[in-house]
Amino acid sequence: VLFSLFYSLFSIFCIRNKRMDAQNDPQARRLAEALVANEDEADCLACLDGLEAYVDAQLAGEDYLAQMPQVAQHLDTCVACAEAYALVYEVRLAEANLPLPARIPPPDLAFLRSPLQRLQELLAGAVEPLATGLRLVFSQALLAALDALPSTAAPALRGEFAAAPLFELLLANPAPAVESLHLSLYPDGARPGLGTLRAQLALVGRDWPDLAGINIVVRWLGAEQQATSDEWGEALIPGVPLDVVAQLVVEVITSEEKA
Amino acid sequence: MDDLAAENERLFADCANEGSPAQAAAFAELWPVLYRIAYAMLARQTDADALAADCTQAALIKIYRNLARCESPARFRAWCGQIVRRTVIDELRRPALARRAALPADEAGAPTTPPIELNESADLRSMLVAAIAAAPLSERSRRVVLGRFFEEQVDEALAQAESALSDQPVLPSHVQVTRAKNLAKLRADSSLVARLREFL
Numbered sequence: 001v002l003f004s005l006f007y008s009l010f011s012i013f014c015i016r017n018k019r020m021d022a023q024n025d026p027q028a029r030r031l032a033e034a035l036v037a038n039e040d041e042a043d044c045l046a047c048l049d050g051l052e053a054y055v056d057a058q059l060a061g062e063d064y065l066a067q068m069p070q071v072a073q074h075l076d077t078c079v080a081c082a083e084a085y086a087l088v089y090e091v092r093l094a095e096a097n098l099p100l101p102a103r104i105p106p107p108d109l110a111f112l113r114s115p116l117q118r119l120q121e122l123l124a125g126a127v128e129p130l131a132t133g134l135r136l137v138f139s140q141a142l143l144a145a146l147d148a149l150p151s152t153a154a155p156a157l158r159g160e161f162a163a164a165p166l167f168e169l170l171l172a173n174p175a176p177a178v179e180s181l182h183l184s185l186y187p188d189g190a191r192p193g194l195g196t197l198r199a200q201l202a203l204v205g206r207d208w209p210d211l212a213g214i215n216i217v218v219r220w221l222g223a224e225q226q227a228t229s230d231e232w233g234e235a236l237i238p239g240v241p242l243d244v245v246a247q248l249v250v251e252v253i254t255s256e257e258k259a
Numbered sequence: 260m261d262d263l264a265a266e267n268e269r270l271f272a273d274c275a276n277e278g279s280p281a282q283a284a285a286f287a288e289l290w291p292v293l294y295r296i297a298y299a300m301l302a303r304q305t306d307a308d309a310l311a312a313d314c315t316q317a318a319l320i321k322i323y324r325n326l327a328r329c330e331s332p333a334r335f336r337a338w339c340g341q342i343v344r345r346t347v348i349d350e351l352r353r354p355a356l357a358r359r360a361a362l363p364a365d366e367a368g369a370p371t372t373p374p375i376e377l378n379e380s381a382d383l384r385s386m387l388v389a390a391i392a393a394a395p396l397s398e399r400s401r402r403v404v405l406g407r408f409f410e411e412q413v414d415e416a417l418a419q420a421e422s423a424l425s426d427q428p429v430l431p432s433h434v435q436v437t438r439a440k441n442l443a444k445l446r447a448d449s450s451l452v453a454r455l456r457e458f459l
Contacts, residue, residue, distance in 0.1 A: 025382075025383055025384050027384075027408055027409050027411065028383040028384040028387055028408070028409075029383065029458070029459070030408055031387055031404070031408040031409075032383060032387065032455045032458055032459055033459060034408075034442055035442060035445055035446050035451070035452060035455055036446075036452050036455050036456055036459060048345065048348060051348075052341045052344070052345075058415075058431070065413060075435055075439060076407075076435075076438055076439055076442055077439070077442065077446075078439065079436070079439045079440050079443050080352060081439075082435050082436045082438075082439035082440075083436055083439075084348045084351070084352070085432065085435060085436075086430075086432035086433070086435065086436050087300050087344075087347070087348065087351075088300075088344050088348070089430070089431065089432040089435075090430065090432055091296060091299050091300050091344065093430070094299065095340075098295045098296065098298075098299045099295075099298065099299055099302060100295070101294070101295065101298045101308065101311070103308075104290075104291050104294050104295075105294075105308075105312050106290075107286065107287060107290040107315070107316065107319060108316060109283050109286055109287065111319075111320050111323060112278075112282060112283055112286065112323065113277065113278055114278060115278035115279065116278075117278070118277050118278030119278070141277075144277075145277070145278055148277075148278045148279045148280075
């Protein structure tokens with residue numbers, strides 16, 4: 001028993017001495033820590049995330065070891081990350097003189113959304129079916145998407161407007177009762193800065209001359225204009241300021257129950 | 260703002276111009292720049308062309324999806340370069356491929372040796388020096404380990420010294436990889452690791 005007790009105390013004493021020794025020799029301690037380190041995948045990911053900044057600092061002649069000691073230590077303890085670092089370092093070093101491949105294949109840009117896809121996505125968020133009809137909320141992005149579509153020559157409006165429309169938007173089945181809504185905005189030649197919004201409606205189960213009396217409400221920045229469709233389902237809303245088009249809200253009220 | 264920053268901002272704005280012809284042109288403009296980076300990193304792989312195309316394509320899609328995370332459009336090309344480099348690294352690390360970056364000749368593959376005999380009463384430094392001296396490492400390997408840890412030299416200085424000794428260009432990255440591999444060899448000696456743990 002005495003021997004065991006003595007041996008245990010001696011062991012504790014030895015370990016304490018060893019730890020003090022390691023404390024007193026930080027260089028040896030760092031190397032020992034690198035040798036006993038148990039790094040896992042999370043350490044690798046953290047190291048890879050810091051690799052670009054580490055190489056940036058190294059190439060800039062900064063004290064990268066002091067700035068990012070965890071990355072430096074991990075690179076000493078993980079061969080795979082050290083190899084990844086070498087690839088990044090060497091390609092950055094040679095940045096201005098990278099080898100020229102014999103042939104560069106063309107990119108596949110199918111991942112980019114076409115202007116039409118983009119417009120459809122925006123419209124999906126801009127059109128809100130209502131119990132009484134539908135609401136369309138314009139935005140700068142929606143106008144930009146409309147603008148990006150190839151332009152089509154549009155006929156002047158009943159001869160009253162010489163200019164082509166500023167935009168045209170055709171919504172198919174935007175609400176259960178609405179088969180289509182065609183909106184176009186024409187500049188008003190006589191009143192600069194103002195335009196006329198033209199709405200052409202087709203409703204499910206209704207046809208000429210049963211399309212009269214549908215209310216179209218246009219709002220912008222606290223202002224409001226209303227018009228009622230004629231028997232062809234067409235309504236004109238004049239006096240719309242052209243500089244607030246991105247803030248327009250258009251409501252089409254098709255049912256008896258008014259919003 | 261300098262020309263490069265303005266040009267980067269222009270390219271960023273075009274890439275973000277959703278659905279426009281300018282957007283497609285901007286991504287097409289980025290493609291060869293990023294492909295060259297990927298190709299340079301993968302040049303030592305047997306299927307470098309196909310891998311470079313795959314990685315560049317994947318990087319292009321990541322750039323497109325993460326445009327909003329580009330904090331500095333004035334450094335847009337550098338940001339795109341980071342993405343393609345990380346994509347290549349991730350590709351090389353995929354376990355299924357287990358690709359290994361080809362690096363200059365080193366001591367990889369040296370046979371393992373029996374555990375190193377160490378003096379029980381040695382202090383930490385003496386024990387480490389004895390372990391390094393007894394391990395199957397080349398002279399260069401010993402220098403880059405001891406140089407970093409006991410002489411606190413940076414890899415640039417170690418690489419310069421090794422270049423002078425070998426009469427061949429040695430990069431700091433070569434020094435780093437050599438050191439990592441040789442520390443891995445030392446770590447393979449479980450009795451040494453157990454002894455070291457007593458000090459920590």
